[in-house]
Amino acid sequence: MVSRQRPEEPAEAAARLTGRTVARGGRSGTLSALAMTDGDTLMVKHAPGAAAAEAAGLRWLAKAGAVAVPRVHGADADWLVIDVVETASPTVAAAEAFGRGLAALHNAGAPSFGAPPPDGPVDARIGLAPMRNVRRDSWPQWYAEHRVLPYVRAAVDSGVLTASEATALEQACARFPETAEAPARLHGDLWNGNVLWGEHGAVLIDPAAHGGHRETDLAMLHLFGSPHLDRIVAAYDEAAPLADGYRERIPMHQLFPLLVHTVLFGRSYAAQALAAARSVG
Template sequence: MVPRQRSEGPAEAAARLTGRAVTGAGHTGSLGRVTLAGGAVAVVKYAPGAAAAEAAGLRWLADAGAVAVPRVHGADADWLVLDLVDASSPTTAAAETFGRELAALHAAGAPSFGAPPPGGPADAWIGNASMRNVPGDSWPQWYAEHRVLPYVRTAVDAGALSSSEAAVIERACARFPDTTEAPARLHGDLWNGNVLWSDRGAVLIDPAAHGGHRETDLAMLHLFGCPRLERVVAAYHEAAPLADGYRERIPLHQLFPLLVHTVLFGRSYAAQAVAAARSLG
């Protein structure tokens, strides 16, 4: 996303968006931290051009009544005001609860593959990479056209992926298996850093929410790690059994985040993306 000069600070944005006085302000990492009148502590995030999509995604995930997400106190195109999450250490019980909650989130569904959250823009973001939400009925075709090939083309143009490597991934797109899975309500960027652990269990932040295949969220947890992941997956499978061959399909679903990372961070992820494509046979 292209940075824009701020016309106001976190405290001013929080007061404007919530209609509440700010009685204290500071910083937690790169985010603003404010105390609102009444005592609520909130995080103020500056995300120019992307805040509206993130707010819509958080509200859509919250509407499922399945996973915990920070409450959106206010948002516009550039700013988000969210509940502060007090971090704690994950427990086995919390991991198992998260697995069941994630299954329930996915089961809440979406109108189609690629469906954006209600009120969310089609032109959204995953991290600092653009992500277009274009609805589709056929998962293999939609996944290839809107979650794999756009990033292949961008990576080639940037010199992060060679034309021969791109050809390997393009050939793999023709072998994506069909699925009987209904469109799931995805977090969409479910790496370890977006799963916070608190006294109430797992809290999900920074979504790139859209309708997709439920195994894509799980594959991202496998790619970047998650505390007690095996317990998360086991509890998920108990609540909503995964189709046979789930483990063998993990590289297929990791193609999307690996290519996003290739675009964002260069060739250090290119080899993993090509290896994932080659594993599809």
């Protein structure tokens, strides 16, 4: 009989990665909140193959000192141990502070478009989908080759997009405009669920961090909504004025998350992706 190794439990992973003792804790899906004997409560996330990239992203975002993120207490390829975020109701003041902080985060910059966080892997993830961090100097080329077309091909291969629809998306890629924007330090998966509102303002979780165009983070906030979004964007624009035509470019930047959702969740997002493609150029 072949013996099978028992899967590691969250408390065991937390103790191994932090060197601290767990007093008690419960489990909910991939997340476990554990009380430590020193009085802290830590969150343990089981993310096989993705935890190291998330940890590197959190550390890179934290280094900017612009928007709060949970502190990383330990991580390996499969497990991540971070602070628990105590949530509160979002206020207008918190939203405006988030807008200014997001502008500062983006302004912290990245070495190039597609640059991963320091010590972060080239092969990362956005949600449950693979995301490859390949460096390029040209934003239109990089955005087409590494943020749009891989998901078009995956959607065609799975039968979610037709060949003619793929052609329409490929043609949109040829119309992506050049930009004078420097590579920004992006959260990379900035939908409403990854912006928690704590006692002291916004806290960002679950990044797919990389160097990119700053409007892409903002476009994802527009796509899935956010409390006081108008105040977030207004405060951002006051701190770091957006280039003319920003609102007209939002659908172009939404192509990336829309195609990721098409691959992950099916045909319901394909029509939105095609509508966004038609708006380009």
